[in-house]
Structures are given as C-alpha cells and as structure tokens.
Amino acid sequence: MxxxxxxxxxxxxxxxxxxxxxxxxxxxAIPNKAAAALAVGLAAFGAGFAERGIGAAAVGAIAEDDDMFGRGLILTVLPETLVILALVVVFVVPAQ
Amino acid sequence: MSTERTAGGSNYEYVIARVRSRRAALFDDDDYRKLIRMGPGEIARFMEESEYESEMNALGARHSGVDLIEYALNRNVAKHFDDLLQWADGQLYGYVARYLRKFDVWNVKTIIRGLYAGTDASDVETDLIRAGEFDDAFLDQLLNAGSIEELVELLEPTRFGDPLAEAYAVYEDEGVLVPLENALDRAFYEDLLTGLSGEQSRAMELYVEFLSAEVDFRNLRNAFRLARSGADLDPSEYYIEGGKLFTEDEIRQLARNRDQLVEFVRSSKYGEDLEAGLDSLEAADSLIEFERALDAALLEYSGRLSNRYPLSICPVLAYVLAKEREVDNIRAIARGREGGLSTDEIENELVIL
Incomplete structure (x- = not known):
C-alpha cells in the first residue's frame, strides 16, 4: 500500500x-500551508500503520501479563512522535 | 471446517506476543533438576504452584498420584493449543491447525481403541486431548458412537473420511486395528504438506522445510524400528510421502540393513544435527537415545527459526513443540519415579536443550 x-x-x-x-x-497548485498539512496527514498515516502492529502485540502481551500495561502503552504510542515532528513543518513553512 | 477462518489477514503480532510470553513461562532446566528428585506427590504439589494450578485443582478431587499429573497435563495442553486456534486468524489459523490436527488423530485413535477394547465412554473421555480442530460437541458425538463402523461413518465428512473408509474394509477382513491407525497417521502427515498457500517468503519456505523434516524424522524412526526388529514387513507400507530424505525405493532397501541406514543418514543434510544420536546408536545399539536426539534436533531447529523470523509461523510452531516436549518430560519424570527408576535413567529420558 x-x-x-x-x-x-x-x-x-x-x-x-x-x-x-x-x-x-x-x-x-498546492499552497505552502496545504502542502504542510498534507505532510502532517501522511506522517499521521504512517504512525497509525506502525501502531497497528505494535498495538496488537502490546494487547497480546498485556493479556498474558498485566504488568506489561505501562510498557505496552509507551511502545504503542512511540510512533506518535513522527506526527509531532511533522507538525513542526507547519510552523516552519512560510504562509506565502 | 477451516474455510471461513482462513479468510482475511493474519494477526501475527498479537498471537506471537502471547505465544512468546507463554513460552517464557515453560519449565526451565532448574525446574527439571528439582522435579527429577521429587516423588509423584511432590511433583503434583510443585505443579499446583505453577502454570498447571487450575487443572490440578479441577481434577484433584477425582484422581490422584501419577494419573492426576497425566490428566492435568493433557488438559493444560488442550487449553493452550485451543487458545492458539482461537486467537489465530487468516492463514495463520491454517498453518497452526495443520499441525494441531495431530491431536484429532490422537483422539480418534483413542476412541477406536476404546471401542475395540469395549472400554466405557467416560473412561475414554479422560484420555482425550481436546486440542485439535474437532470441537467438543463433535468429539462427544464420536465418543457416543456405538461401534467402529458408526465412528467411521461419523468421520465421513472430515478429511479422515476417505482413508478411514478404505482402511475399514481391511479391518473387517483382518480384525486388527493397525490398518485404521496407519490410515489416520498417513492422512495427517500427507495433509501436512499438501495444499499450502502460495505465499512466497523465506519464512514460508522454512515452514515447509520444517514440516518435511518432521515427516523425514517420522520415516527415519519407522525405518530404524523396522531394521531393528527385523520383522518381515514391507517398509513402503509405512512410508509417508512428502519428505525429502528418502524415496520409497530407497527406504525399501535401507530398512533391511541398519549400518547402511546409519551411513545414509550420516551423509544426508541432517547428519550434523544427529551426529551424537547416530554415534550412540552405533555404539550402544539403543534406539532410545537416537529418538531423543531426533526430538532435540527438531526443537533446537525450531527455536533458531523463531528468533530469526519473529513475524512468521515459526515462533508459534516452536512454542507448540516446546510445550509438547515439556508435557512429555514431566510425564516421563512422574512415570519414571513411580516405576522406581534412578535419576540418571530418568535424565536420559528427558529432552532438554
């Protein structure tokens, strides 16, 4: 995909x-800010795709052992940093 | 039976996270060292404080001693392997079920033997391992079959239907169970390697290689047993297709002569893994150690694969094998202690990596 x-x-x-x-x-054709928004969207898409696998594995681990909840949660949201970094682009790109 | 389950994608991540966690909870070397020194009562107590707690409690009132251990092990295996089938989706389900069908074979064999010997259905039921693909309702239906003929009819729609029906005719002529049991075994092993999906990946190749190793080892075991017993049977009757080690003709010649067979295996691709087992076979003329070596080689190979290909069928298969080995080991220890074997003798019976 x-x-x-x-x-x-x-x-x-x-x-x-x-x-x-x-x-x-x-x-x-695409204004600066719109391109930046696209970048954020694509980054979020990538993060979601990565979280799909990690989340499934984390839920599996938690089901076996409740103590894994904290670690599972952290590892699941780790790819979210991609979106935060992509968000920087929105502020860096000039409006015109 | 499995058509609807194999539609859609596989959920490797979920299944493998759970399987790895369960694999880590298996008994390790230290536990075995402790277990070997215990009597059956102590083993039962040890198991009550471990993974097997709920089974031991459920069965504790009805059974005792080694029987209790045995039934608790069977139930625990059934629980874990049923879980695997429940979790797995898509093609992963197909791959897991393919291997777990061996418990279906075991159950059907047990029921046939029970019917043959005229054992009470409730006694037979305790010996079943409800881990295969047949669900509880179907197994109960099989249990209540009044005769072997009825059983064969009930199994008609399953994958064992045709081979069993053929074997039943032979059974009627000769009155021995061997043809029925052979038919079941062959149906299982030949199904292992046919109709695999066309998925192309390294892990898939390894899975096929793994299953063919399983078939090869089964053939090897049969060949050695035949060569040893010197019985005048046609080896090709016991030959299972799908393996890569020998062809039907080769096995017919080799099963006559043990030394030639050992030489043949030594020069094959399994030679390196089985070297120690082959040496002890030549030196002591003992099949037991050789069979342990076969089991250990298979287990080690599966462990290596599961680390190399984490998102594939390999870790699941490695877990299934490790769990089976654990159950066999505990059973060997309990039975060995009951029979008064020395710790050294029991240690020889165990497969520990």
Missing part, C-alpha cells in the same frame, strides 16, 4: 513543479 502511495507521489511531483515553472505569476 505504501509502495503504491510513493509511486503516485513521485509521479505527481514533477507535474506540479513544471506547472509552477511555466506560469510564474500564478500561485502553485
């Missing part, structure tokens, strides 16, 4: 860039 997504994005990238180069006066 991820492979097809990257394939689509790499195919789309040059098209968008060329569009921007030919008509200099016009605004880009």
């Amino acid at each position: 991820i492979e097809t997504l990257t394939a689509v994005l790499t195919a789309l990238g040059p098209v968008l860039q060329e569009g921007g180069a030919q008509t200099i006066n016009q605004a880009p």
